Amino acid sequence: MSDPALVFEGVSYAYAEAPREAVSDIAFSIGEGEWVGLTGPTNSGKSTLCLLAIGLAPHFFGGRLKGRVVAFGRDSRSVSVIERSSEVGLLFQNPFTQVSGARERVDEEVAFGPECHGVQRVEIDARVAEAMEVVGISHLAARHPFDLSGGQLQRLALAGLLAMRPKLLLLDEPTSQLDPAGTAAIFEVLARLHTRGTTIVMVEHRLETLCELCPRVIAMASGRVIADGTPADVFNRELVQQRVGMPVYTRIARDAHVSSPLPVTLADATRSFGRPVA
Amino acid sequence: MRFAYPAGAEVYPEPGLSVAIGDGVTALVGENGAGKTTLTKLLIGLLRPRAGNVSVAGVDVAKMTVAAMARIVGYSFQNPDDQLFERTVKAEVSFGPRVLKRRLEDIERGVAWAIRECGLEGKEEVHPHDLGLSERKWVAIASALAGEPQVVVLDEPTLGQDYPARRRLRALVEELAEQQRTVLVVTHDMDFVGESCPTTVVLSHGTVRYAGSTAGAFADRAMVEEAGIEPPHVTRLARSLGLPECVSEADFRTAWKR
Numbered sequence: 001m002s003d004p005a006l007v008f009e010g011v012s013y014a015y016a017e018a019p020r021e022a023v024s025d026i027a028f029s030i031g032e033g034e035w036v037g038l039t040g041p042t043n044s045g046k047s048t049l050c051l052l053a054i055g056l057a058p059h060f061f062g063g064r065l066k067g068r069v070v071a072f073g074r075d076s077r078s079v080s081v082i083e084r085s086s087e088v089g090l091l092f093q094n095p096f097t098q099v100s101g102a103r104e105r106v107d108e109e110v111a112f113g114p115e116c117h118g119v120q121r122v123e124i125d126a127r128v129a130e131a132m133e134v135v136g137i138s139h140l141a142a143r144h145p146f147d148l149s150g151g152q153l154q155r156l157a158l159a160g161l162l163a164m165r166p167k168l169l170l171l172d173e174p175t176s177q178l179d180p181a182g183t184a185a186i187f188e189v190l191a192r193l194h195t196r197g198t199t200i201v202m203v204e205h206r207l208e209t210l211c212e213l214c215p216r217v218i219a220m221a222s223g224r225v226i227a228d229g230t231p232a233d234v235f236n237r238e239l240v241q242q243r244v245g246m247p248v249y250t251r252i253a254r255d256a257h258v259s260s261p262l263p264v265t266l267a268d269a270t271r272s273f274g275r276p277v278a
Numbered sequence: 279m280r281f282a283y284p285a286g287a288e289v290y291p292e293p294g295l296s297v298a299i300g301d302g303v304t305a306l307v308g309e310n311g312a313g314k315t316t317l318t319k320l321l322i323g324l325l326r327p328r329a330g331n332v333s334v335a336g337v338d339v340a341k342m343t344v345a346a347m348a349r350i351v352g353y354s355f356q357n358p359d360d361q362l363f364e365r366t367v368k369a370e371v372s373f374g375p376r377v378l379k380r381r382l383e384d385i386e387r388g389v390a391w392a393i394r395e396c397g398l399e400g401k402e403e404v405h406p407h408d409l410g411l412s413e414r415k416w417v418a419i420a421s422a423l424a425g426e427p428q429v430v431v432l433d434e435p436t437l438g439q440d441y442p443a444r445r446r447l448r449a450l451v452e453e454l455a456e457q458q459r460t461v462l463v464v465t466h467d468m469d470f471v472g473e474s475c476p477t478t479v480v481l482s483h484g485t486v487r488y489a490g491s492t493a494g495a496f497a498d499r500a501m502v503e504e505a506g507i508e509p510p511h512v513t514r515l516a517r518s519l520g521l522p523e524c525v526s527e528a529d530f531r532t533a534w535k536r
Contacts, residue, residue, distance in 0.1 A: 151310040245441030248511040
């Protein structure tokens with residue numbers, strides 16, 4: 001049995017000088033090849049979990065960490081962020097944060113990560129070409145990163161991560177800047193990576209999207225995990241409905257008193273409403 | 279109206295863009311690069327048209343400075359970090375009305391109202407950059423409201439917002455409409471459009487593909503598909519069940535009861 005991709009063991013974390021913990025008593029294990037959606041209201045600790053998983057918390061942010069964050073068998077305390085970034089990639093919420101600012105062309109920006117890791121030039125060129133192709137920005141190779149639109153920048157940030165060939169991808173709202181076509185394209189990319197065995201943890205506020213894509217959902221509120229299971233399990237819980245909300249389909253089914261369990265996807269909802277009202 | 283960025287192609291091709299946006303809440307939708315944000319920047323004079331003209335609330339934008347336009351139009355940027363620079367939320371929200379030299383009592387009233395509407399009470403003295411992205415977004419929206427402008431432009435207000443915040447946003451735009459203000463919402467969030475925007479303008483490659491009722495927009499399936507937008511989730515469910523067309527949850531409840 002190989003090690004799980006990501007394990008949180010009794011993790012609590014407070015940022016430096018913060019009076020309260022950002023996350024408390026977090027425990028879960030994500031196996032290699034899983035696709036997990038992470039959701040919860042603003043400030044519930046989702047982004048902090050991502051920072052802990054890659055090790056930026058506490059390595060960069062300082063603060064107080066209790067418990068253990070283990071990726072592919074290695075404790076975040078004993079691995080530098082640089083080292084971990086060859087296995088774990090994090091797409092930041094704001095793509096502007098991700099871009100190095102040190103490169104003047106899109107293709108050079110995509111190459112930045114592998115260059116920092118001393119990957120051979122020929123290998124870098126191949127990875128860059130593939131990563132740009134996969135996210136659909138090959139035609140922008142010669143542009144300056146800061147001349148791109150929000151949606152293009154988000155794809156560039158993802159390409160930069162893919163060029164690192166991470167085994168675990170953490171995505172903090174990967175399509176927030178994209179239109180439906182761009183969103184669909186990114187999710188296709190993720191589906192392909194998932195098929196190839198990449199583990200994906202994705203923060204997503206759009207609960208309908210979350211339930212369509214992720215076989216497993218972790219719901220957070222006030223820095224704690226309040227539910228962890230299939231989308232249908234998670235969004236049928238009253239606590240989750242109150243604290244996190246629920247997909248449109250679930251809400252209208254509940255309001256229409258459709259028999260439970262309440263549907264969480266379009267296909268489920270079509271079936272539920274097809275049955276007589278309870 | 280015609281416009282091109284330096285060394286760029288025309289954003290609004292021949293014969294140029296013509297559109298009228300009325301009172302109440304209007305959604306401006308279309309795929310990335312359709313010309314939505316450019317249009318809103320032309321409204322406030324931040325960009326100037328190459329040909330044609332833009333008028334807002336009866337005022338010819340060409341004759342006004344950006345500062346003068348700021349008295350008429352409150353603008354909240356897509357990325358709040360492009361907009362925020364003060365050290366406290368209160369300083370940030372009051373910045374516009376202060377530099378526009380509104381009367382002190384007007385500033386106080388407008389700022390207090392904006393802070394209340396945006397759920398920022400108790401956070402007045404916090405540094406904006408100590409807030410999360412979605413709260414910074416609310417600071418940007420409050421800043422757009424604080425001068426009590428006749429026209430409010432919100433660029434992607436629901437981005438990164440959780441469900442309670444989206445409900446607050448719905449209540450906000452409804453209230454602005456009741457106060458007879460004009461609200462233009464640039465968004466990819468079609469559930470928000472269906473619930474909160476009675477009127478929709480669809481842009482595609484710099485041309486107006488549709489301007490009219492939101493229900494009418496989504497009923498035109500061919501246009502919706504060509505313009506690269508998706509109908510709201512309730513619309514999809516109603517179709518899948520063979521119910522009459524719906525764009526909001528209230529529509530759905532009515533259709534289902536029948």
